[in-house]
Amino acid sequence: MSLPLHERIRADIEGQILSGTLAPGDRIPTEHALMAEHGCSRMTVNKALSSLAAARLIDRRKRAGSFVAHPRLHAMILDVPDLPQEVLARGQCYEYRLLTRKVKPSKPAQDKLFDVGPGRVLEVSGIHLADGRPLAVEHRQVSLESVPSIEDAAFDRDPPGTWLLRHVPWTEAETRISASAADSRTAALLQVQPGAPLLQIERRTWRGDDPITAVRQSFLGSGYDLFARFNATESAKR
Amino acid sequence: MSLPLHERIRADIEGQILSGTLAPGDRIPTEHALMAEHGCSRMTVNKALSSLAAARLIDRRKRAGSFVAHPRLHAMILDVPDLPQEVLARGQCYEYRLLTRKVKPSKPAQDKLFDVGPGRVLEVSGIHLADGRPLAVEHRQVSLESVPSIEDAAFDRDPPGTWLLRHVPWTEAETRISASAADSRTAALLQVQPGAPLLQIERRTWRGDDPITAVRQSFLGSGYDLFARFNATESAKR
């Protein structure tokens, strides 16, 4: 195989950090020492160390040297699911049922937590079904100022989330995850008893400063899990 | 201010991508073109483009050139909270109450979903309280093979999560988030009615191949939200 030299150097040090041979706070050899050790130029060592610094495995301070970073506040990658894909991946049959779809005119003030700006807004509600059984209800608003082309989409078959995923890249997003008891209307839509536990996901996304969409999805507690897997060393490589 | 040149070049291109001036699939000027445009060396241009590639904003292909990446499957950074910090940040008073603490001897087979390996295991259960009111119950197992030093910690005041956060870096983690109804035991501990909605977080972490800990936290649905904020351009800088 034979990795590039700077990656081998990186892997070498990374291994020592992850195995505990180098503990948090320990000093990494200087670039000069490493270039002697590996018989290479400083640029090459620098690339390896820069990469480790970018991955936040080490801290670098001028004059002082490079040190194994103290374990950072834990963070994980949470995939923002495309529901049709998720359901199909589980071997189930996916279906979307549109409930309501309307264009709301500009309004000065709106619900604080569910606001996609002052302009015209497309409001879509629907149900996601897996194997014919309700999985989640979704209420979504999309800014027609930011995404005018979405007004042509019907959403009688595909959910708006899938359309947005394919057409509009976002740069910023906020997600709130909580558990709540089903109110009577939601319970009826999901065909469960009122009070049944729901996993609720609220998300707002922006492109730069322009709001794109705000969505609230209420999942059947018994039918859906969010799952995240994170590998600290794969996250910020290269 | 005056950023380093390679960061200015990066910011320049990044701005064009995020604003839509450069759309997914569009070609970025070659390194040679950019080095002429900015009047700098290829190394400098290369550093800027490599950084964009690491952030997955562009794809680089030999001979073909560099292209604006198609929006990847959306992912968000989910902070794994340190509960004491979170609660204090909300201006509430945090308290931890130990329920049980025992060392379990090696057992050949264990619960599949809640398993930290074959060796000796520390098992700790406790309640997190905010302003004196129950917020979550936690059941945790820690591998004493991987983290022998934790046997000396009492956990009568600080939760094991905080201890682990400070002492043991992890490299891999899995998190599962779901909503469920409180069983009678948990309901009693949290002082709610059985059947109340709970936000349940299950997490297992490893250091390399060694399991470190497995934890199940059940949060009062009404008292806790998980919150994630993600900025596509801040995520993989440098």
Place this chain on the structure above:
DNA sequence: AAATATTTGTACGTATGTATA
């Protein structure tokens, strides 16, 4: 308090290797 030495940061120019349209 100031000077010095050390270490990282940035950037230059050059050279060669490698994948591929």
Place this chain on the structure above:
DNA sequence: TTATACATACGTACAAATATT
């Protein structure tokens, strides 16, 4: 096959920050 464009690596130089003297 060939030319292109990125990938890796060399060596050098100077700047910036900061521990130590």
